[in-house]
Amino acid sequence: xxxxxxxAYLRSKDNTPYYIGKGKDDRAYExxxxxxxxxxxxxVHTPKDKSRIVFLETNLTEIGALALEQRMxxxxxRKDLGEGMLLNKTNGGDGTSGYRxxxxxxxxxxxxxxxxxxxxxxxxSLSAVSKGKPSPKKGILNPGVSAALKGVAKPxxxxxxxxxxxxxxxxxxxxxxxxxxxxx
Numbered sequence: 001x002x003x004x005x006x007x008a009y010l011r012s013k014d015n016t017p018y019y020i021g022k023g024k025d026d027r028a029y030e031x032x033x034x035x036x037x038x039x040x041x042x043x044v045h046t047p048k049d050k051s052r053i054v055f056l057e058t059n060l061t062e063i064g065a066l067a068l069e070q071r072m073x074x075x076x077x078r079k080d081l082g083e084g085m086l087l088n089k090t091n092g093g094d095g096t097s098g099y100r101x102x103x104x105x106x107x108x109x110x111x112x113x114x115x116x117x118x119x120x121x122x123x124x125s126l127s128a129v130s131k132g133k134p135s136p137k138k139g140i141l142n143p144g145v146s147a148a149l150k151g152v153a154k155p156x157x158x159x160x161x162x163x164x165x166x167x168x169x170x171x172x173x174x175x176x177x178x179x180x181x182x183x184x
Contacts, residue, residue: 004065005058006072009047017076019044019087020056022069028053044087066093 007028008017021028032044047053057068069092077084078091101109118126157171158164161179164171 002059002061002064004060004062006056006060006065006068008054008056008072009044010052010054012047012049012052016085017054017072018085020069020072020076020092021088022062022065022092028055069093 003024004022005024005028006020006022008021009019010016011018019032021032029046029050031046056072057065060068073086073088073090073092076086078086078088080087080089155168156165157168159171159175159179164175164179166175
């Protein structure tokens with residue numbers, strides 16, 4: 001399936017990249033957390049000026065995106081290794097798409113969050129999204145919640161090869177690339 005992309009964050013002073021990544025959906029617009037050598041979390045933040053997020057290649061398979069990410073990181077070099085200008089902490093190609101936490105790790109994360117109060121901004125954001133309204137921070141809707149709350153039918157796609165109709169995610173992910181009518 002070709003839904004992945006490779007992106008770069010550019011410095012405002014000289015338009016050189018400071019981070020290269022692979023993603024899908026809104027990944028390019030989210031902050032990234034990386035660990036320092038001493039185990040502390042250090043962030044690579046998205047540029048405040050969103051025009052400094054450049055999509056190097058889109059409509060890639062995951063394998064293609066991982067390969068391009070590795071090539072671009074190798075080209076520009078990692079700052080931590082003294083080889084270049086990027087803040088990346090890995091050589092790329094090691095994404096965690098589809099990763100699922102174990103029950104044990106989920107329980108540990110839940111225990112760590114218990115008793116910590118949410119900020120008013122966070123509460124407002126969660127409340128808005130659950131009611132099908134745009135998140136105050138991102139200004140986007142959660143499509144699944146929106147459709148369910150508004151009673152709107154989810155969009156359907158029809159295969160141009162065999163005429164089969166189904167949900168957008170199922171058809172895009174499983175049917176189109178594997179359609180038996182495509183090669184006839």
